[in-house]
Amino acid sequence: xxxxxxxxxxxxxxxxxxxxxxxxxxxxxxxxxxxxxxxxxxxxxxxxxxxxxxxxxxxxxxxxxxxxxxxxxxxxxxxxxxxxxxxxxxxxxxxxxxxxxxxxxxx
Amino acid sequence: xxxxxxxxxxxxxxxxxxxxxxxxxxxxxxxxxxxxxxxxxxxxxxxxxxxxxxxxxxxxxxxxxxxxxxxxxxxxxxxxxxxxxxxxxxxxxxxxxxxxxxxxxxxxxxxxxxxxxxxxxxxxxxxxxxxxxxxxxxxxxxxxxxxxxxxxxxxxxxxxxxxxxxxxxxxxxxxxxxxxxxxxxxxxxxxxxxxxxxxxxxxxxxxxxxxxxxxxxxxxxxxxxxxxxxxxxxxxxxxxxxxxxxxxxxxxxxxxxxxxxxxxxxxxxxxxxxxxxxxxxxxxxxxxxxxxxxxxxxxxxxxxxxxxxxxxxxxxxxxxxxxxxxxxxxxxxxxxxxxxxxxxxxxxxxxxxxxxxxxxxxxxxxxxxxxxxxxxxxxxxxxxxxxxxxxxxxxxxxxxxxxxxxxxxxxxxxxxxxxxx
Amino acid sequence: xxxxxxxxxxxxxxxxxxxxxxxxxxxxxxxxxxxxxxxxxxxxxxxxxxxxxxxxxxxxxxxxxxxxxxxxxxxxxxxxxxxxxxxxxxxxxxxxxxxxxxxxxxxxxxxxxxxxxxxxxxxxxxxxxxxxxxxxxxxxxxxxxxxxxxxxxxxxxxxxxxxxxxxxxxxxxxxxxxxxxxxxxxxxxxxxxxxxxxxxxxxxxxxxxxxxxxxxxxxxxxxxxxxxxxxxxxxxxxxxxxxxxxxxxxxxxxxxxxxxxxxxxxxxxxxxxxxxxxxxxxxxxxxxxxxxxxxxxxxxxxxxxxxxxxxxxxxxxxxxxxxxxxxxxxxxxxxxxxxxxxxxxxxxxxxxxxxxxxxxxxxxxxxxxxxxxxxxxxxxxxxxxxxxxxxxxxxxxxxxxxxxxxxxxxxxxxxxxxxxxx
Numbered sequence: 001x002x003x004x005x006x007x008x009x010x011x012x013x014x015x016x017x018x019x020x021x022x023x024x025x026x027x028x029x030x031x032x033x034x035x036x037x038x039x040x041x042x043x044x045x046x047x048x049x050x051x052x053x054x055x056x057x058x059x060x061x062x063x064x065x066x067x068x069x070x071x072x073x074x075x076x077x078x079x080x081x082x083x084x085x086x087x088x089x090x091x092x093x094x095x096x097x098x099x100x101x102x103x104x105x106x107x
Numbered sequence: 108x109x110x111x112x113x114x115x116x117x118x119x120x121x122x123x124x125x126x127x128x129x130x131x132x133x134x135x136x137x138x139x140x141x142x143x144x145x146x147x148x149x150x151x152x153x154x155x156x157x158x159x160x161x162x163x164x165x166x167x168x169x170x171x172x173x174x175x176x177x178x179x180x181x182x183x184x185x186x187x188x189x190x191x192x193x194x195x196x197x198x199x200x201x202x203x204x205x206x207x208x209x210x211x212x213x214x215x216x217x218x219x220x221x222x223x224x225x226x227x228x229x230x231x232x233x234x235x236x237x238x239x240x241x242x243x244x245x246x247x248x249x250x251x252x253x254x255x256x257x258x259x260x261x262x263x264x265x266x267x268x269x270x271x272x273x274x275x276x277x278x279x280x281x282x283x284x285x286x287x288x289x290x291x292x293x294x295x296x297x298x299x300x301x302x303x304x305x306x307x308x309x310x311x312x313x314x315x316x317x318x319x320x321x322x323x324x325x326x327x328x329x330x331x332x333x334x335x336x337x338x339x340x341x342x343x344x345x346x347x348x349x350x351x352x353x354x355x356x357x358x359x360x361x362x363x364x365x366x367x368x369x370x371x372x373x374x375x376x377x378x379x380x381x382x383x384x385x386x387x388x389x390x391x392x393x394x395x396x397x398x399x400x401x402x403x404x405x406x407x408x409x410x411x412x413x414x415x416x417x418x419x420x421x422x423x424x425x426x427x428x429x430x431x432x433x434x435x436x437x438x439x440x441x442x443x444x445x446x447x448x449x450x451x452x453x454x455x456x457x458x459x460x461x462x463x464x465x466x467x468x469x470x471x472x473x474x475x476x477x478x479x480x481x482x483x484x485x486x487x488x489x490x491x492x493x494x495x496x497x498x499x500x501x502x503x504x505x506x507x508x509x510x511x512x513x514x515x516x517x518x519x520x521x522x523x524x525x526x527x528x
Numbered sequence: 529x530x531x532x533x534x535x536x537x538x539x540x541x542x543x544x545x546x547x548x549x550x551x552x553x554x555x556x557x558x559x560x561x562x563x564x565x566x567x568x569x570x571x572x573x574x575x576x577x578x579x580x581x582x583x584x585x586x587x588x589x590x591x592x593x594x595x596x597x598x599x600x601x602x603x604x605x606x607x608x609x610x611x612x613x614x615x616x617x618x619x620x621x622x623x624x625x626x627x628x629x630x631x632x633x634x635x636x637x638x639x640x641x642x643x644x645x646x647x648x649x650x651x652x653x654x655x656x657x658x659x660x661x662x663x664x665x666x667x668x669x670x671x672x673x674x675x676x677x678x679x680x681x682x683x684x685x686x687x688x689x690x691x692x693x694x695x696x697x698x699x700x701x702x703x704x705x706x707x708x709x710x711x712x713x714x715x716x717x718x719x720x721x722x723x724x725x726x727x728x729x730x731x732x733x734x735x736x737x738x739x740x741x742x743x744x745x746x747x748x749x750x751x752x753x754x755x756x757x758x759x760x761x762x763x764x765x766x767x768x769x770x771x772x773x774x775x776x777x778x779x780x781x782x783x784x785x786x787x788x789x790x791x792x793x794x795x796x797x798x799x800x801x802x803x804x805x806x807x808x809x810x811x812x813x814x815x816x817x818x819x820x821x822x823x824x825x826x827x828x829x830x831x832x833x834x835x836x837x838x839x840x841x842x843x844x845x846x847x848x849x850x851x852x853x854x855x856x857x858x859x860x861x862x863x864x865x866x867x868x869x870x871x872x873x874x875x876x877x878x879x880x881x882x883x884x885x886x887x888x889x890x891x892x893x894x895x896x897x898x899x900x901x902x903x904x905x906x907x908x909x910x911x912x913x914x915x916x917x918x919x920x921x922x923x924x925x926x927x928x929x930x931x932x933x934x935x936x937x938x939x940x941x942x943x944x945x946x947x948x949x950x
Contacts, residue, residue, distance in 0.1 A: 094630070
């Protein structure tokens, strides 16, 4: 599902528009820091505009393109720690530990 | 030189003299025999939180809980009368597990009008009554009234569902004054939930230990703050605003100047952009009931209050954040050195993408911290198991740990003393 | 038709008093109870090699060692005075593992000025002294002098770092005895180019160790060590020399250097790299005086294999390199094998290619052993045959090893009549 026309510049990162935390976290673990940094550098400056765009529509009834955009921004949140803090995909000292989401609100 | 006042006794720990100040023996976390005693002396006779009422929205809504520490599986179900009941998940005919999907060891949930056993189709209604026996005439004088599901004591407090295999007192008596002072918190408004689960390679008490003290936070999690802030935090260390013991339960109240921070440069770019972080979204939801808060929450009425953590014995943590959301933790032992950790994060449902992303950041941040904590516990467990050292000095900010291990020891001793008589 | 003369008693086995020639029980390799006894009687009492001094090159260099068989983890460090010390890897505050990275059960190494616990920031200096307690004022009568790291006995012989978990063990050199310490002058410190292997193997540690202290199996299991042309000419195996000293033992072999063998007795890669299973052909100059390596003074000496009780092997080749094996039990029917190969540092690409050939060949044949011995464990665990395994004269070291293990366990159980329980 494509992004709103105003956000066409983010189309290269469509693969990050994922509906569940499990998928977003898995993609984070499978990505290099360079990949996440590139995505972050492209998406972060558009975060506020994306929020404004989505919030022009009722949250419980988002059009598909806005929903895709919101999911993309959820992934921006997901990569913020690796990019801003850890400088790596995994949480330091987390080893084999895992924490699986078994329920989350839908978007 | 404490930043916050301590009780006249000189310390929180000495304020409760029964605790003592001696080093604490952690054999209780590595000894398989002690774990077996905990199962019977504590878990079988305590009120245990198994979920919230929102998981049972309609008549016939049910979920199952696999509770290794009780050696059983339970069905929790809402009846036509609106009452929530709990039953052992076992068919009275030949002991088959009654409700399960595909994998018998996994929990399941759904809605039904009655429970039908997969094996021989015996049926039970939502109150546990046996209503149908396949080929009843082939049996010998079976009275269906004698073969209902085995019921387990089940009660609800503020929307939290508790069960107890061998109750000696009512749920409200058990939860006591600490819980009484929480009543009225708008739990019912916070129905948007994120649920996390993990199997952790440590004794159940060690994870409670990690969450019941914040002495570790500036050190273990120092990489999570921006650099200047991290150094300042380690320098300050951690001090709580207030501790309260109401045996067997306890609570700690802490400052929380980070939501919003005084100086925005102290926090990360994404936090500034979304006005959120570990402490939650900075902007409070527009609901009733957060001001004033019930009396047990922020008991010192400190203006710099940030979070309260209530430890309801034995394995239920209720954690409130000042910006108007809360978490629950449940620690379900599966062996002396393993447990299943469950966390639920509850928010007022987002009404906009902006609110949703603010909540998203809070949940993502929670996970980053919890992964570090969980992994550290496995390291701790492995070295405690060496038994090279058994006694450990706990400081005043670790009073809730001291209390937890003491209550556990006391309950086990009461049980073994009674058994010896 | 012995290739080599045997001792006057008629066999090596009978030459050493007390070894006996009876059948052997392998119950000691399949019994969980016996394993529990070994943990206390052997691994918490014997000196155990955990590394080389090259692993801690500088002040503050450290590494951790997981010792599952003793249910602990150690941190080994070089302190400011250059002394190598060992401590239990546990913080005295709440029992967290002190030094680890990402994976709590994985070993780690590095260099530091002090050990800082990840959990609450307690710090210990390189001698184990507790030097910093976060918010010390919150504690009750805490004397930092009482809460140093728990030390473990640690001594160095010939650059090999040993630890001992007993309260007051005999000195390392006394434990090692003359046969082993005579090797002390060997230039181990010149052989620092190193290849490390590790494997988790599903058999008892002694089963695998046995395979590396007898060569009776070599012409059979490892027949491909010889080329097809050479195979028909391969005799069975005989060693020209065995020796025992306390719980330790050794075997030497002899024969012409592999480089002098006919070309069709060698694999093409051996000729091309001038190397092979017995090592690179270009022998380094390690000096004329190599004390202790050939205690039997045998002619055409090829290599000596020293089995240092309980779980260490040093195998020295005439061609100027050596191997170090250690067998770390992880349960009664599993262990972790560590194999290291030490060469003089390569100075040329051809030096390196020669090492590579020796290393690759080591792995080929070690994998054969590893595969087969899992089968041995399974066979033994059937208990279809229990207590009557016959051992021949070339398996003297196997016999002596199991006797030594039994004797250490007996000694311990006599001294601790409340038998070790699980």
